[in-house]
Amino acid sequence: MEINLSTKLKENDLFYKCYAFTRADEVKRMGLYPYFHPIEENEGPVVQIDGRKIIMAGSNNYLGLTAHPKVKEAAIKAIQKYGTGCSGSRYLTGTLDLHIQLEERLAKFLNYEACLLFSTGFQTNLGVISTLVQKGDYVISDKENHASIVAGCLLAKGGYAEFLRYRHSDFEDLDRVLSSLPEDVNKLVVTDGVFSVTGEVVELPPLLEIAKKYNARVLVDDAHAIGVIGPGGKGTAHYWNCVEDTDLTMSTFSKTFAALGGFVCGPERVVNYLKHHSPAIIFSASPTPASCAAALAALDILEECPELVEKLRKNADKMRKGFKDLGFNIVENESAIVPVIVGDVEKAFIFWRKLFDNGVFVNAFIPPGVPPNMSMMRTSYMATHEDEHLEKILEVFAKVGKELGII
Ligand SMILES: Cc1ncc(COP(=O)(O)O)c(C=O)c1O
Numbered sequence: 001m002e003i004n005l006s007t008k009l010k011e012n013d014l015f016y017k018c019y020a021f022t023r024a025d026e027v028k029r030m031g032l033y034p035y036f037h038p039i040e041e042n043e044g045p046v047v048q049i050d051g052r053k054i055i056m057a058g059s060n061n062y063l064g065l066t067a068h069p070k071v072k073e074a075a076i077k078a079i080q081k082y083g084t085g086c087s088g089s090r091y092l093t094g095t096l097d098l099h100i101q102l103e104e105r106l107a108k109f110l111n112y113e114a115c116l117l118f119s120t121g122f123q124t125n126l127g128v129i130s131t132l133v134q135k136g137d138y139v140i141s142d143k144e145n146h147a148s149i150v151a152g153c154l155l156a157k158g159g160y161a162e163f164l165r166y167r168h169s170d171f172e173d174l175d176r177v178l179s180s181l182p183e184d185v186n187k188l189v190v191t192d193g194v195f196s197v198t199g200e201v202v203e204l205p206p207l208l209e210i211a212k213k214y215n216a217r218v219l220v221d222d223a224h225a226i227g228v229i230g231p232g233g234k235g236t237a238h239y240w241n242c243v244e245d246t247d248l249t250m251s252t253f254s255k256t257f258a259a260l261g262g263f264v265c266g267p268e269r270v271v272n273y274l275k276h277h278s279p280a281i282i283f284s285a286s287p288t289p290a291s292c293a294a295a296l297a298a299l300d301i302l303e304e305c306p307e308l309v310e311k312l313r314k315n316a317d318k319m320r321k322g323f324k325d326l327g328f329n330i331v332e333n334e335s336a337i338v339p340v341i342v343g344d345v346e347k348a349f350i351f352w353r354k355l356f357d358n359g360v361f362v363n364a365f366i367p368p369g370v371p372p373n374m375s376m377m378r379t380s381y382m383a384t385h386e387d388e389h390l391e392k393i394l395e396v397f398a399k400v401g402k403e404l405g406i407i
Pocket residue numbers: 120121122123125146148192196221223224252253254260261262
């Protein structure tokens with residue numbers, strides 16, 4: 001696409017930057033564009049793209065439950081009973097008995113007093129952080145936290161709260177930041193439970209200890225942790241056995257729970273406050289009946305079949321070992337995310353394309369999402385990947401890694 005900026009738009013036009021942004025078009029022209037590929041069919045570990053069957057090694061469908069017959073059936077039945085949407089916010093006409101059931105089940109599952117559903121996980125972080133952290137309060141966030149946490153912190157800042165950050169998983173730095181604040185201000189420390197890019201599990205006990213020392217509350221984002229780590233897949237606070245000290249845990253239905261939506265668990269009084277004050281609840285339609293029913297069915301399966309969590313762990317462990325044995329540089333962790341470092345951006349796009357052509361779909365992560373020269377093939381696994389899928393992924397990585405001189 002040829003764009004003549006000089007004749008079309010002036011730099012002081014709001015849209016100038018949109019017309020000047022041609023990087024994605026260039027990568028598309030080179031045939032290397034790794035994003036927005038439409039999936040035509042999805043069985044979980046195998047998807048169809050451009051008429052070809054491809055092994056999916058980049059989904060967050062951790063237990064593979066989007067394809068589970070019980071989950072699908074629950075969603076279909078919910079549509080038959082309640083229709084396709086709620087057409088209102090939880091506050092007004094959008095509360096179903098399904099929402100209440102799901103909130104009660106999630107609170108019980110994670111050992112909290114109460115739970116509140118939001119329409120997405122992104123919206124949960126926006127709604128929780130900006131509603132709790134008000135004018136004059138402080139929110140302190142890990143530098144590698146998910147974009148939705150950053151968005152929540154910025155929204156709080158727009159309401160005249162203070163937004164500070166500490167170096168990634170550096171609790172001395174967290175201590176330094178907290179010790180520099182006035183003693184009598186309200187504080188919230190926010191961290192990913194499993195960091196979404198690197199898959200590392202946060203070391204929660206020292207974080208909680210420091211937060212307690214400075215009288216700060218703690219919110220953990222367990223989007224990539226529930227169904228993945230901790231006994232029975234109960235996430236980060238359970239993994240470290242410190243749920244009683246973890247004030248709030250939020251998560252999403254878009255990963256293990258095989259649907260769309262988000263939730264936060266915490267003390268009943270806090271959940272009640274959020275329910276009556278969070279614009280993200282009051283002014284946004286509630287999660288659809290199909291999503292709630294699918295998430296409830298997924299929770300049933302998670303509770304009834306802890307062996308799925310074990311299978312997921314085994315699959316991810318097998319891949320970590322497999323990549324290392326082949327000579328790849330990976331980020332070590334205990335989650336279902338296995339990042340394989342390939343280097344610069346160009347190499348990442350070529351690597352991605354070659355994997356795709358050889359029947360493997362992963363996520364290409366490039367700067368600014370990752371540090372310079374740390375572009376990665378972010379792979380992630382499902383409990384429903386079989387050995388044949390995993391071996392094929394390793395075989396293709398080995399072939400492409402050798403071709404590009406990475407191993
Ligand atoms: C760590 C983390 N938090 C929150 C979210 C947002 O969840 P959702 O997809 O439900 O908006 C995501 C999803 O990408 C995530 O990775």
